[in-house]
Amino acid sequence: MDNKLKATEEQIAYAKLLDIGMKVGLLSITVTFIIYLSGLLTPHIPINDLPKYWSMPVKEYLHTTGIHTGWSWLYMLGKGDFLNFLGIAFLAGVTIVCYMRIIPILFRKKDTAYGILAIIEVLVLVLAASGILKAGGH
Amino acid sequence: MSNPSISIKFFVILALFSVLLLIPVMAFASEQAATLEPVAETVPAASSMPWWGWPLILFVVTFFLGIAAVLGGVGGGVLFVPIIGGFFPFHIDFVRGAGLLVALAGALAAGPGLLKKGMADLRLALPVALIASACAIVGAMIGLALPAKVVNIALGGTILGIVAIMLMAKKSEYPEVKQADNLSTALRISGVYHEVSTGQDINWKIHRTPQGLFLFIIIGVMAGMFGLGAGWANVPVLNLLMGAPLKVSVATSKFLLSITDTSAAWIYVNNGAVLPMMVVPSIIGIMLGSLVGVKLLTRAKPTAIRYMVIGLLLFSGLRALLKGLGIWN
Numbered sequence: 415m416d417n418k419l420k421a422t423e424e425q426i427a428y429a430k431l432l433d434i435g436m437k438v439g440l441l442s443i444t445v446t447f448i449i450y451l452s453g454l455l456t457p458h459i460p461i462n463d464l465p466k467y468w469s470m471p472v473k474e475y476l477h478t479t480g481i482h483t484g485w486s487w488l489y490m491l492g493k494g495d496f497l498n499f500l501g502i503a504f505l506a507g508v509t510i511v512c513y514m515r516i517i518p519i520l521f522r523k524k525d526t527a528y529g530i531l532a533i534i535e536v537l538v539l540v541l542a543a544s545g546i547l548k549a550g551g552h
Numbered sequence: 553m554s555n556p557s558i559s560i561k562f563f564v565i566l567a568l569f570s571v572l573l574l575i576p577v578m579a580f581a582s583e584q585a586a587t588l589e590p591v592a593e594t595v596p597a598a599s600s601m602p603w604w605g606w607p608l609i610l611f612v613v614t615f616f617l618g619i620a621a622v623l624g625g626v627g628g629g630v631l632f633v634p635i636i637g638g639f640f641p642f643h644i645d646f647v648r649g650a651g652l653l654v655a656l657a658g659a660l661a662a663g664p665g666l667l668k669k670g671m672a673d674l675r676l677a678l679p680v681a682l683i684a685s686a687c688a689i690v691g692a693m694i695g696l697a698l699p700a701k702v703v704n705i706a707l708g709g710t711i712l713g714i715v716a717i718m719l720m721a722k723k724s725e726y727p728e729v730k731q732a733d734n735l736s737t738a739l740r741i742s743g744v745y746h747e748v749s750t751g752q753d754i755n756w757k758i759h760r761t762p763q764g765l766f767l768f769i770i771i772g773v774m775a776g777m778f779g780l781g782a783g784w785a786n787v788p789v790l791n792l793l794m795g796a797p798l799k800v801s802v803a804t805s806k807f808l809l810s811i812t813d814t815s816a817a818w819i820y821v822n823n824g825a826v827l828p829m830m831v832v833p834s835i836i837g838i839m840l841g842s843l844v845g846v847k848l849l850t851r852a853k854p855t856a857i858r859y860m861v862i863g864l865l866l867f868s869g870l871r872a873l874l875k876g877l878g879i880w881n
Binding site for chain 1: 601602603642645661669670673678682693697738739810814818822823829831836839
């Protein structure tokens with residue numbers, strides 16, 4: 415059987431990590447959402463008031479609720495609504511970890527071009543995740 | 553077999569598409585240049601329904617969207633944004649943020665299986681993903697900077713373009729690639745996959761790599777700007793233009809979304825455009841719907857459902873366009 419029929423080492427490594435990360439992420443968003451709905455942790459925005467805010471443009475929503483952008487949610491994890499961002503950020507971060515996992519494999523296999531591509535991709539995703547990039551509001 | 557006329561048609565549609573997308577954006581830019589006055593937006597009145605009413609309806613609707621997406625062969629994101637944006641009280645900023653996370657969750661769930669089976673190809677995905685994800689950041693930032701009416705006009709135009717692509721673009725099971733191009737040869741993008749239905753091992757390679765990579769700039773921007781996911785564009789480019797077999801194209805496209813949507817999703821998260829009360833019921837609803845959809849797949853009539861999905865997209869695309877133009881609020 416041709417070796418190419420089998421997924422490559424880096425592809426399998428990526429898939430295994432993605433599998434674990436995806437399951438943990440989906441479980442996290444479900445559990446944190448149940449905590450949010452249960453009212454165990456008081457939310458920053460009272461749940462009954464949500465319909466007042468969800469039809470606002472994001473800039474107005476942030477201004478009215480006093481929510482800050484970027485990673486400020488980390489300081490608000492004690493609030494039921496912001497706890498959900500833990501699972502959401504986990505899901506959005508899984509791909510970065512998967513890429514970091516395959517970089518050493520690619521360089522060990524002397525696949526320099528793809529190793530560099532993977533490093534650049536990590537930098538792009540980290541830049542997106544950093545919160546440095548602010549969208550001009552409308 | 554690869555049909556050049558189909559590729560040309562696809563190029564033409566995508567070009568028209570980009571023009572449709574650019575018209576409102578440019579109109580807005582010139583409007584802003586002409587006057588420094590901020591553009592006022594109408595904020596709809598809060599719904600009289602109890603707080604749990606809309607999230608519950610959202611969950612039920614996304615459940616059915618999940619079924620329709622599987623049976624109609626489209627991604628969840630492309631149905632989610634125009635339908636939820638058009639008929640729910642949520643602002644389009646939050647709808648796009650949720651749409652990206654819905655598409656991302658679906659892609660993350662499908663990714664491991666597709667990679668392990670060798671259907672999705674990492675070597676094909678990596679260069680494409682780099683371009684698409686970087687451009688999705690730009691798209692997300694543009695999308696969040698534009699007023700809702702401009703986004704709705706551009707979204708409506710895009711959805712109508714997707715309908716045209718779905719109606720016109722054919723698929724090619726095993727496109728004929730006589731010779732791999734220099735770039736794909738240098739990057740060693742080729743492979744073999746096992747076709748279970750025929751028991752054959754299919755060797756594949758790709759061509760027109762630079763043109764394909766160029767189109768992923770546009771696809772990335774659109775994915776980020778509208779939160780649509782991008783399977784509707786990924787598959788025709790990978791399959792018809794670059795010549796990857798259909799199954800490899802579909803699988804790689806799905807995996808690709810997990811990377812493209814990651815970068816755009818972070819921009820929405822970091823700019824506050826993510827409401828857990830919308831995101832979580834949507835993700836759970838669409839995933840449960842997809843599971844049911846997979847079970848129904850053997851009994852359903854795919855052509856009829858595909859036309860139903862196209863009809864839904866047409867209706868919601870028109871709705872977004874008319875909403876943006878202020879004709880149907």
